[in-house]
Amino acid sequence: MTPHRSRRLLTALVTAVAVVLGGGATAATASATPTPTIQNATVASPTVVTHETVAPAADTHDDEGWFTSWAQSQQRVSGKNFDNQSMRMITRLTQGGDAVRIRLQNQYGTRPLVIDQTSLALSAGGPAIVDGTSRVLTFDGAESVTIPVGGEVWSDPTSIGTTAQQELAVTFFLARPTVASLHDRAGRNNYGAAIGSGNRNAEVSGASFTENLPWTYFVSAVDVYNTDLAGTIVAYGSSVVDGVGSENCGPGCDAFGQDRRWTDELARRVVDELPPSQQVAVVNEGISGTTSSPACGSGGLDGVSRLDRDVLALSGVTGVIFYYGTNDLANGCSDAAILASYRQIFERLRDAGIKVYVTPITPRPGYTALMNEYRSSVNAFVREGGNCSGTCDGVVDFDAVLRDPANPNSILPAYDTGDGVHANVAGQEAIAASIPLEMLASAGSPVITSGAPGGTVVGEPYSFTLTASGYPAPTFAVTRGTLPPGLTLDGATGEISGTATTALAYRFTITASNGVSPDTSASYTIFVSPAWATPAITAEVEPRCLAGRPYLAVRVTNDEDVPLDVEVATAYGSKTFTAVAAGSNGYQAFAARDGLTAGTVTITSRDGDDDREGSETVAHPALTC
Template sequence: MLAFRTPTRRRAASALALTLAASGLAGSAAAAPAPADQPADRPATRGWFTSWAQSQQSLAPAPLRDRTVRMITHLSQGGDALRIRIQNTFGTTPLTVDAATVGLSTGNAAIDGATRAVTFDGRPTVVVPPGGEVWSDAAALATRPQDDIAVSLSVPGTVTPGRHTYALRTNYLTPAGSGDHTPDVSGAAYTETVDSTYLVSAVDVRNPALKGTTVAFGSSVVDGNGSTDCGPGCTETGTNRRWPDDLARRITTELPRDRQLAVANAGIAGTTSAAACPSSPASADGLDAATRLDRDVLALHGVTGVLYYYGTNDLAYGCDAAQILRSYREVFQRLHAAGIKVYVTPITPRPGYTDQNNLDRHAVGTYVKKWNNCAGTCDGVTDFDQVLKDPLEPNSINPAYDTGDGVHANIAGQQALADYVSLPMLSS
């Protein structure tokens, strides 16, 4: 039976076991018994791993009117089948999708080869309630690491879609009133572009050889701000240069075949770990770490580890060390209860911090680095503060890694962060 999830159901409703499509893909993870160490309210998903994600954070600025969207997603790992998640998290009316396809992207709106129809509990149409989400059946599309997958969704009527604001690549729409163009191999009908990702928020691959999915969870430096900056006057939009993307490439080239992991990005710019930072613009939207943990981490599949990179906005928006650490402990406890390891970075520098901000930053960093495991509350430390800080002015970013705003890492800085992560730690 098709499984939906809405905010009022949270963890209990994240049991998203779906019937696989009747095309010979039945009998995979959705029907498998849960491992003994898997909490009862998480789906049995043996062999399925989330390979790409972009967390929804707001509604798009304009509604869709009887048109097709084609969103380009970038896989960290491949498999012999895939499935997609559609969300209506911020919607106030039901969202209908009356056709969906997936296909290998040529790098723009066109498809390399043929599209594959996507179904939901065996049907081509699905209605997602306000605040809800749905995972599709399996689609028999073979993929490899670093493949770009075009997810096409036909949306009838008028609806304002949820989005991830910064896709950091071009996505495509057909004109209003154009109807269903999901089967199109040509990109000719997709005459409009957006720089956000609409409706689709995760892609799973079926690959029993993988050992897990690592989720990068945090704010703008996780989301990718700065990752298009390759120097003065130079940008590389659409080249997947966020540090989680760089980390995924390291995993595929440096880890042995029997230790491979997928990487999913759950970053949202402007968000905080703590829920009640006085001047946070995102607090009212429920985008703090604890509130969105179920939707953006625990509802993904095959998650074995989380890289936790939060705190910079907490300080900037008025939270102190005590508030930040309370939020850390709550989130870490919930992740551990789900059998997921947590690797934490101390808060990285900003030249705009006050003296009190830096005292709080030091207090959080001391806690995170205590015993190299957050005083026993996390599983390891990834010291991105050490990577990014200017050795001469440690409360500022190293100029070689600075986009110029004193906050975000450029492409060189993103690569330096990815290079610092211990792969044996993640794959142990």
């Protein structure tokens, strides 16, 4: 199982060792946090609620059925304090399912975060929720949870039926003074109740949630369980991904809260245009102002540094739409630095079995001539071969969609918010319309990644394992030709193993499939050689006197039908040579200084591939001349 799917345990494991407010779990191994005294506040017990409390669902679902359906990356600590109050975050699912779990983070908090109660419900618009749909979430069975600084937790699954494009309200009760981490651009209003108003999680009308919060606190991902989905597509990048400009719909028009980012438009296209068997979730992991390379800025929010947290840790990810580089250029970085980060990110994603679709960098009026030279170099790399010079899986060309032919350093006036950089609603729609849906639907299709199997010899044990990317994990089958007799294929693991019985060249085709079209096939040949015999040599060893000095004469005869590499080793030195096929190479002479003492000569013969080796040891007497 690849890393992005094997993450189901909490990054900071929720344990029941530390008890918070009478039975809470902590997402750390530290000792229990003492309950603080709260002055002039009534703290509602998290176990006494007026709406439905759902016990943790038995986790009978395997990871293959879980898909992240909404996400927003945490990016900084809030300057706002919360105390004995509730807040309600609205998350718009791109796909639905029959169960939900959520990720909470304290990525930038300054102290351990205690959330006393978390619930979710179907949103009824604004801060209101649909009566009868509320679920109190648990974390390792407990309602309250403590998240350490820099940590995160995933809730236990809870059963609730959701549909594509449906909004979920996630409500938190904070009994004590709290500083939260957040995402800057919620793209809509979230809601807060007044300080000191206590636990309002059960409130259906939302009347107490009087404060509009244009940021997203705590919740950073929502997973749905839906075995019919074909994957999750993650949009990953900076402000063009984050949705800057998506509220701009022209003079006198404000699209705030209308979900008009290109990722929102793309998610709607998927639901409306793809058949049920090809539905995918689309989630947005953009953070405005960030860079691709850590060397170019971003303070740890660059594409390399946050890849694990914001892509690989999500569920069911099959593809990434990647837009990065514009802020790298603006910060003075070169094309070499940008491309080094591209290669690093693309390699990690593809190693995890995730397809990577990359957009060239879009125009920016503020670029200098040198910056535009670097942009041209990066974009040429991305477009080369239609696959980033072989490092990615495809190109989605936002630059071609947005740029103004009359002014290539800016975007089309019809798509321009006024800064020459960011697309308005019309531009967001144009970007979404340019992305091939079939490409996204097939992102989870298998690709065979293993090289060719090596040869074998009759009677020798053999093993070779085929590998393939894809989601779900592919299985393998021989669809044409045959394996060598004695070898079998394990369709689940891809291992070809056994002991070949017949010498011949065997050609066959392997097909990897996982239910996501198209399948992938590769043709191979396994050469089975006859059982090897020890190379045949004959050696004669004779002490001789020559000009009054003792010598050791060694003669090697090769009886093979091919030349053999021969090494002769004596007490007086060694020599390596090639023995002519089926003949003698003549004598090799080894000189002794005074007298030749009795000893042995070792002659080793090997074939040209070092696959076979024979050795012979011959004794010889002493000799004095």
